[in-house]
Amino acid sequence: MTLRLRKYFLLHFRPKTVPESTLALTLSWGLGGLAAVLVLLQMGTGLLLKFAYEPTPQGAYASIQYLIADVPFGRLVRNLHHWGANLLVGVVVLHLLRVCFTGAFHAPRRLNWVIGLGLLTTVLLSNFTGYLLPWDQLAYWAVTVSTGMLEYIPGFGPVMQQWIRGGPEIGAMTLRLFFAVHTALVPLLFAVLMGFHFWRVRRAGGLVIPRKADEWRGDPESGEPAPGPARERVPAVPHLIVREAAMAAVGVAAVLLLAVAVDAPLEGPANPGLSPNPTKAPWYFAGFQELLLHVHPTVAVFIVPVMATLALAALPFWRYQADPGGIWFISRSGRRSALAAALSGALAAILWIAVDHGLASYSAATGRFSSVGLPLLLLAAFAAAGWGSFGKRGTGLNNEGVQVAFVFAAAGFAVMTVTGAVFRGEGMALGWPW
Ligand code: HEM
Known part of the structure; x- marks a missing residue:
């Protein structure tokens, strides 16, 4: 039974051997693995936070204060969760850029690029829904501003806004909704999409094989086609596993350092009658908030995001003239x-x-x-x-x-x-x- 499980399930994720050239740090920078480690760290720290947190407008803020002041290591666990979440956004964006700039989105990795976009959306969703939970001024007004932007989506914007807020205003229903999405839907999405993502990496034969600049051209003088990429394989244990463990250690150490050095912010309790000045969206939506100051709101919150999403999703499906996969x-x-x-x-x-x-x-x-x-x-x-x-x-x-x-x-x-x-x-x- 265990043998079968190993053979038919686990081996789909963990190859026995990997192409040696894909182990180079300068190919992937370990960013996908780092993102996976951060997601696991979020799940672990989130589980611990759940023991102290109360998802009601009356109890949420007090439960965070109690966690910070009275629960052993409570402050550290909250800081780890906060910094892990912010780092995750940065690491996933860097991973997307590395996949893009090494041409690792060409066939047979096209579907995995789209699954990756699903993961990016899940990362943003998890950050955004988690932002509200402390129920302090920062959380309340950032979510008010961000969901307020939805009004400008023509047609279904106001309905969507009510739906996301769970009513006309941010209140108990919003908190309950955000908590459910954050603690049930987001982990489920991560589990399914990450499983699918890793399996597709395996199906594609591992990472894209690195090649030297201009290697796609072949020899212009003799007309010889480009040489196939080097494919010597080495056992995944210890070669890959040691590198993955090192990257995981670097990731955990970075989050731990930040969590020990800088506390996650907590302002005064949410006050719907007193908006802070300025009222800002979370930093990963700050670009859209900035855009809102320069163009018609419908352009900033609807046309630009929709066009950007479509362009990103279409990126692997263009008719390209060459496949320079593996070349930075x-x-x-x-x-x-x-x-x-x-x-x-x-x-x-x-x-x-x-x-x-x-x-x-x-x-x-x-x-x-x-x-x-x-x-x-x-x-x-x-x-x-x-x-x-x-x-x-x-x-x-x-x-x-x-x-x-x-x-x-x-x-x-x-x-x-x-x-x-x-x-x-x-x-x-x-x-x-x-
Ligand atoms: C939580 C988010 C994510 C996790 C945990 C994750 C994890 C990984 C891992 C572990 C790998 C293999 C190792 C590596 O490339 O470093 C990988 C490869 C890949 N990822 Fe992601 N990823 C995430 C998001 C994304 C995003 C946002 C995209 C792009 C839109 C993406 C597209 C890809 C592609 C195309 C590959 C194959 C690359 C290759 O063959 O060289 N991933 N991912």
């Missing part, structure tokens, strides 16, 4: 164009935020121009400059064009997120954080 940034010129796109995306976002800041306060007409015409103008200018230099120096592959568009948008959104989270103060005015 496709080629040497791909590296240069990605760097140029990152700098251009960041610069375009900074210019837009700064100019819009001035124009919007000048008059209604300049405000309209700066929220519609200006971003379109900036986009057109950067696209024209990019097209010119790409035509001259790029590989000419559409892979590189898609990569440039992705990097440009990601860098722009990263600047929006940092601006919203760090450089917005009282009345959401721009300013230094110190």
